[in-house]
Amino acid sequence: MSVVYSRRLKKELHEIQIEQADPAKRAAGIQLLQAEDLKTWYFSLEVLGESLYKNEIFHLMVRFDTEYPFKSPAVQFVVSDKVKPPVHPHVYTNGHICASILGDDWSPTLSVMAICITIQSMLASCKKKELPEGNDDYVRTAPDNPKKTRFIYHDDTV
Amino acid sequence: MSSDYEFSDDEEYNEYDDYDDEEPMDVEDGSASSEEVDIGMDEVDDDDIKVGSEGKKTYEVDYAPLTHQQVKDLMVTDIEYISTIFGVDSYVAALLLRHLDWNKDRLTEKYMDNASSISIAAGVSPVPKPSYPVSDRSKRVTRSSKSSKRLGQSSSSEPFLCPICFDDTTTDTLALSCGHTFCTACWTIYTVSKIRDEGEHRILCMAENCGVVALDPFVYKVLSEDEDAAARYDELLVRNYVACNKNLKYCPFPSCDRSVSCPAASSRSALFTIVPTVSCGADPKHKFCFGCSIDGDHRPVLCAIAKMWLKKCRDDSETANWIKSNTKECSKCQSTIEKNGGCNHMTCKKCKYEFCWVCMGPWAEHGTAWYSCNRYDDQSGVEARDAQSRSRASLERYLHYYNRWANHEQSAKLSVELYMKTEKKMEEMQLTTDLTWIEVQFMKKAVDVVENCRTTLKWTYAMAYYLQNGNQKAMFEDNQRDLERAVEDLSELLEQPIESECIPVLRQKVTDKSVYVQKRNEILLEDTAKGYIEERWKWNDVVVDTL
Numbered sequence: 001m002s003v004v005y006s007r008r009l010k011k012e013l014h015e016i017q018i019e020q021a022d023p024a025k026r027a028a029g030i031q032l033l034q035a036e037d038l039k040t041w042y043f044s045l046e047v048l049g050e051s052l053y054k055n056e057i058f059h060l061m062v063r064f065d066t067e068y069p070f071k072s073p074a075v076q077f078v079v080s081d082k083v084k085p086p087v088h089p090h091v092y093t094n095g096h097i098c099a100s101i102l103g104d105d106w107s108p109t110l111s112v113m114a115i116c117i118t119i120q121s122m123l124a125s126c127k128k129k130e131l132p133e134g135n136d137d138y139v140r141t142a143p144d145n146p147k148k149t150r151f152i153y154h155d156d157t158v
Numbered sequence: 159m160s161s162d163y164e165f166s167d168d169e170e171y172n173e174y175d176d177y178d179d180e181e182p183m184d185v186e187d188g189s190a191s192s193e194e195v196d197i198g199m200d201e202v203d204d205d206d207i208k209v210g211s212e213g214k215k216t217y218e219v220d221y222a223p224l225t226h227q228q229v230k231d232l233m234v235t236d237i238e239y240i241s242t243i244f245g246v247d248s249y250v251a252a253l254l255l256r257h258l259d260w261n262k263d264r265l266t267e268k269y270m271d272n273a274s275s276i277s278i279a280a281g282v283s284p285v286p287k288p289s290y291p292v293s294d295r296s297k298r299v300t301r302s303s304k305s306s307k308r309l310g311q312s313s314s315s316e317p318f319l320c321p322i323c324f325d326d327t328t329t330d331t332l333a334l335s336c337g338h339t340f341c342t343a344c345w346t347i348y349t350v351s352k353i354r355d356e357g358e359h360r361i362l363c364m365a366e367n368c369g370v371v372a373l374d375p376f377v378y379k380v381l382s383e384d385e386d387a388a389a390r391y392d393e394l395l396v397r398n399y400v401a402c403n404k405n406l407k408y409c410p411f412p413s414c415d416r417s418v419s420c421p422a423a424s425s426r427s428a429l430f431t432i433v434p435t436v437s438c439g440a441d442p443k444h445k446f447c448f449g450c451s452i453d454g455d456h457r458p459v460l461c462a463i464a465k466m467w468l469k470k471c472r473d474d475s476e477t478a479n480w481i482k483s484n485t486k487e488c489s490k491c492q493s494t495i496e497k498n499g500g501c502n503h504m505t506c507k508k509c510k511y512e513f514c515w516v517c518m519g520p521w522a523e524h525g526t527a528w529y530s531c532n533r534y535d536d537q538s539g540v541e542a543r544d545a546q547s548r549s550r551a552s553l554e555r556y557l558h559y560y561n562r563w564a565n566h567e568q569s570a571k572l573s574v575e576l577y578m579k580t581e582k583k584m585e586e587m588q589l590t591t592d593l594t595w596i597e598v599q600f601m602k603k604a605v606d607v608v609e610n611c612r613t614t615l616k617w618t619y620a621m622a623y624y625l626q627n628g629n630q631k632a633m634f635e636d637n638q639r640d641l642e643r644a645v646e647d648l649s650e651l652l653e654q655p656i657e658s659e660c661i662p663v664l665r666q667k668v669t670d671k672s673v674y675v676q677k678r679n680e681i682l683l684e685d686t687a688k689g690y691i692e693e694r695w696k697w698n699d700v701v702v703d704t705l
Contacts, residue, residue, distance in 0.1 A: 107366035
C-alpha cells in the first residue's frame with residue numbers, strides 16, 4: 001500500500017510543481033508553500049475576484065497517512081499568529097473544515113489540488129461571513145485531527 | 159427426574175438424552191467444551207418441551223435459532239424470488255433488495271413503476287450521461303473536467319495508466335458497469351479498506367460521484383487473496399439482512415454469528431404482552447431478549463418496564479429524591495444540610511450562619527425566644543411537611559425493592575464461585591461414595607436452578623415496584639415469596655458441608671427441592687405471562703404515564 005501512497009504523492013507533487021512554474025496552467029490563487037516530505041504539505045489560498053474574502057490570504061495544511069489515496073487526507077486551515085482561518089459557516093475557528101469531499105464524498109480519483117480548488121470555491125460562493133453553528137462547543141471538544149470528527153453534511157448551498 | 163424449566167433445548171443436545179448412559183458425553187460438536195456439555199445435559203434429561211410443541215408454556219415464545227448458513231439461505235430465497243419475477247440476474251436482485259432494506263413489496267412496486275430509476279438509485283446501472291455537466295454539481299467538484307480526463311476509459315492506443323496509483327506497467331484492470339477502469343490492485347486495497355475499516359458492504363465505484371455499486375462476484379474476485387475480508391464481507395451482508403428483517407435478530411454475544419427468528423415478537427405492541435426470551439443455541443449462556451437489548455433473561459418483567467427500572471436504578475433520581483426529602487441548603491453558603499433532630503434554630507457548621515429551618519430566613523428576625531417559626535401560616539407549614547414525608551415514603555418504598563433486587567443480582571454474580579465450590583464437593587462425593595460422576599450431577603444442576611430462579615426473583619422485585627396495590631399484586635407477591643423461600647432453602651442445602659454418611663439423604667433432598675423450586679419458578683412465570691394476556695396487571699401511575 002505504501003508503494004501506491006508514495007508513487008501517487010510524488011506524482012501529484014511533481015504535477016503541482018510543473019503547474020506552479022507555468023502561469024498558464026497554475027490554478028489562480030493557490031500556491032504550494034511547503035512539501036518537504038510526503039506527510040504534510042502547506043498551501044496558501046486566496047479567493048481572487050469579487051468575494052467576501054477579498055485580499056485575505058489563508059494557509060491550508062494537508063496531512064497524509066499511508067492509506068492515501070484510498071482515504072482522504074486530513075485538511076485544515078492553519079491557525080497561528082500570522083494567519084487566521086476564514087470566517088465561514090463551514091470552517092471552525094480551530095481551522096477544521098466541514099466539507100463532504102473530505103469525508104463521505106472522497107474518491108481516490110480526487111487529488112490534493114482538487115481539494116484546494118473545492119475549498120477555494122467554497123469560500124468564493126459564500127454569501128455571509130459567519131461562524132458555524134455550535135462553533136464554541138466543537139472547538140472545545142474537537143480532536144487534533146479533523147478526520148476523527150464525524151461531520152454531518154446537510155448544507156449543500158455553500 | 160423432570161426439569162422442564164429450560165426451554166432453550168437445542169437439538170444437538172438431544173443426543174445426551176439418556177441420563178444414565180455409560181457414555182453420556184459423546185461430544186460431537188467440537189466447539190462445545192466438556193463443561194458446556196455438562197450444562198447442556200440438564201436441559202435435555204426430561205420430557206423435552208420443544209419450542210412450538212403442545213406443552214408450550216405461556217411464558218415461552220415461539221422462536222427458531224438460525225445459523226449463519228440458514229440466514230444466508232433465507233437471503234437467497236428472497237433474492238431468487240425477486241430475480242425470477244423481475245427477470246434479472248440474482249446479484250442485481252441482491253443489490254436492489256439491499257437498496258430498499260429487503261422490503262420486497264416496496265421494491266416490486268417501485269420497480270414496476272420505474273425500473274431504470276430504481277436501478278440507478280440502487281447503483282445497479284450508471285447515471286446516463288447528460289450532454290452538459292450539471293451546473294450545481296460542478297461547484298463542488300470543480301476541475302471535474304480535468305479529473306475525468308485522467309479517469310479510465312483511456313483510448314486503446316495509449317498504455318493503461320491507473321488514475322489512482324499511476325502505475326503504467328499493469329495490465330490487470332477492472333471496471334464496473336460504468337466503465338471507470340482502475341488496476342485490480344487498487345480495487346483490492348480500496349475494497350478491503352471499505353469492508354474492514356468502515357464495515358461497509360456497499361462498495362461504490364472509486365470514481366468521484368459515480369454511484370455504481372459492485373456486484374458480489376466482483377467483490378469476491380478482488381478479495382480472492384484475502385479470505386478474511388471476504389468472510390467479513392459475507393458477514394456484513396448477513397448482518398444487513400438480519401438488521402432489515404424485523405423477525406430476525408443477531409445473537410448479541412461477542413463473536414457469535416447465529417441469529418434467532420421470532421416473528422411473534424417482531425411488533426412493538428407484542429412486547430406489551432410477552433417477554434420474548436430466546437437463545438441462539440450456540441451455547442446455553444447465549445440467552446437474550448428478542449425485544450430489547452437488556453442482557454439475559456428479564457422475565458417476568460416486560461421490556462419497557464424492565465428498561466424503566468434499570469434507568470431508575472442507574473440515574474441519580476433517587477439520590478436527588480433523598481436530598482430533597484432530607485436536606486436543605488444554607489441560604490448563605492449553600493452547604494447542604496441534613497436536619498437530624500433538635501429545634502428549628504439552625505447554625506450552619508460551615509459558615510456559622512444562624513437561620514430558621516422552616517422559613518430559611520435569618521434567625522435574628524425571629525426575636526429571642528421563638529422556637530417555632532411564625533412567619534408561615536399553619537396550612538403551608540403542614541403542606542411542606544407533608545411533601546417531605548411523601549418523598550421520604552417514596553424513597554423508602556424504592557429502597558425496599560431495590561435492595562432485594564440488588565441482593566439477587568449480587569448472589570447471581572457469586573454463582574461462579576458457587577459453581578467451583580460445588581464442583582469440589584462433587585469430586586469429594588465421588589471419592590467418598592460409590593456414586594459416579596454422572597450421579598453427582600444433581601449438585602451442579604441444583605446450582606443452575608438456583609441461578610436461574612434468582613434471575614427471575616431479581617426481576618420480580620422490579621415488577622412489584624411498579625404494580626398497583628391490590629389483590630393481584632398480593633397474589634403476585636405470594637408467588638414471589640414462595641419462590642424466594644424455596645430458593646433460599648435449596649441454596650442453604652448446597653452450602654452445607656458434606657458428611658459422607660448422609661449423602662444419599664442429601665441427594666434426595668437436593669433433587670426434590672430442585673424440582674420444587676423449578677415448579678415454583680414456572681408457576682410464577684406462567685401466572686405473570688397469563689396475566690399480561692388477560693390484562694390482569696394494574697400498573698402504577700408512573701408506568702401508565704410512560705407507556
